[in-house]
Amino acid sequence: MPTSASAPASAFVDATASDSALRRFLHGLPGVDAVGLEARAAALGTRSIKTTAKAYAIDLAISMIDLTTLEGADTPGKVRALCAKGAHPDPTDRTTPTVAAICVYPDMAATAKEALAGTGIKVASVATAFPAGRAALPIKLADVRDAVEAGADEIDMVIDRGAFLAGHYLKVYEEIVAVKAECGDRARLKVIFETGELSTYDNIRRASWLGMLAGADFIKTSTGKVSVNATPPNTLLMLEAVRDYRAQTGIQIGVKPAGGIRSTKDAIKFLVLVNETVGADWLDNHWFRFGASSLLNDLLMQRQKLSTGRYSGPDYVTVD
Template identity: 75%
Template sequence: MLDDARLSDIASSEASLRRFLHGLPGVDQTGAEARAAALATRSIKTTAKQYAIDLAISMIDLTTLEGQDTPGKVRALCAKALRPDPSDRTVPRVAAVCVYPDLVATAKEALGPNSPVKVASVATGFPSGRTSLAVKEADTREAVAAGADEVDMVIDRGAFLAGRYGEVFDEIVAVKQAAGDAHLKVILETGELATYDNVRRASWLAMLAGGDFIKTSTGKVAPAATLPVTLVMLEAVRDFREATGRQIGVKPAGGIRTSKDAIKYLVLVNETVGDDWLDPDWFRLGASSLLNDLLMQRQKIATGRYAGPDYFTLD
């Protein structure tokens, strides 16, 4: 068990942090990919599929992160987050709406006071993370002051890949402090980390530094979320809870577009970490186009026919 004293010792120097991270068990690449592929073949039918679709909807961070985003687009996204299908009140709300810091206030106003849908905001020089710590802290404080419930920060992958683990650790700690009561999701940008061993090390680094969630990707780099990478991250949060007693969330983001994709991730969660993580508080799906496919599949189960592609609003 890693108690507070041991955790402080691990983070006390660059050398001790490096020693701990490089002492983690290596990832069996072939084994991880084979297990993820095997779990992806699981078939879910009828009522179980309906439950999985509703659960996936409730886990979505409905996202718009484009240079052309406008207040009107964000308001429309918030309306959809609250009522994904205006014709069916039994459809659950999504977990959060994710926007740039300058549109947080717009989203907060559109969702209304005490909304069950959270406002998440990317910060810290998204998507590259290549800016000064002072700018990252200011970016975070701006988002939280505007009403963000959650902050999605990006790590400096250049620093991580150069082995400057202490620098990355200190930045996460500082951003966590700047975020205050807001939950901090740490984006690893796994598509740039090159190996599963690096994904495991980055996951542990983010958790040791105080992240509340670890997130695969910005959605701006390919490959984004993949099942094997998410499996490695799920194993990391499982092992971290066993070692510290602290539960951390996981968020795959980018490239998850269909109901079939989403259900594969839910199966992966259930088989790797269990029911404790099958909850929007502990597992999210970062997506912009996934919701419509889930709604179409849901309607197919209810009516026996698919809606037309223009039945639901575009995200």
């Protein structure tokens, strides 16, 4: 069984010894063939999924959802209602899987923890001045500390995209290492790149390796707060990165596409990417997640259709 993340993997200690060494390593990664990447993602997206496999895929996708509310108007009541939905997505069918996690702001982590007691569902909390990441490191670490002490099982941090795009890779690396240390053994760390702001596939590949070298347990595409979020090509690229990293280190890293995944059809496309790129080891919510809020409703409607032969429509699921 592959091991979890450690920072950095011993095989790459020299790569993180200095700013120049890290730059040399990241810029020495193979360039991304954009045409080939997009063509492969598009081809995998055309795979046909039959009824039995579709039913399995829908349940798997439900079990992989980080059901999310990250709004300024979030209230304890809204968070408790979301937790109830995550625990019993379809109250008329108790065979429906629970979601993987409820994702909230740090000040709502304690509310979610209490509401989810006994369910096995994780509490995920965004931190490090989400979504912009524009804060001093001590403030970011205090944000993480508050969330973990409130009961967060997982921390979703954002990298400093400005520092990354300016080529200050060691600064970004050291921030991730510090956040990972703050999480300790109490919380797994998801590192968000905001791929829509990284501009190029080469940058997404570099960010993926940077996050893994720094000890990320998951690498995550997006905050869901910008115009371009998770796409099949950028997720495929990140899946290739975790595959190659495990091949070289034996360490398995999770992947979380987030933002813009709203339909069952889209979710299944991403599951096909996972199966065909990294294989069955990642087809589990310990290693793959969907960052989503509206996706669950469509999965539930499609699940009901497979079960009853009728399409129930949006009035039969709760509005988040």
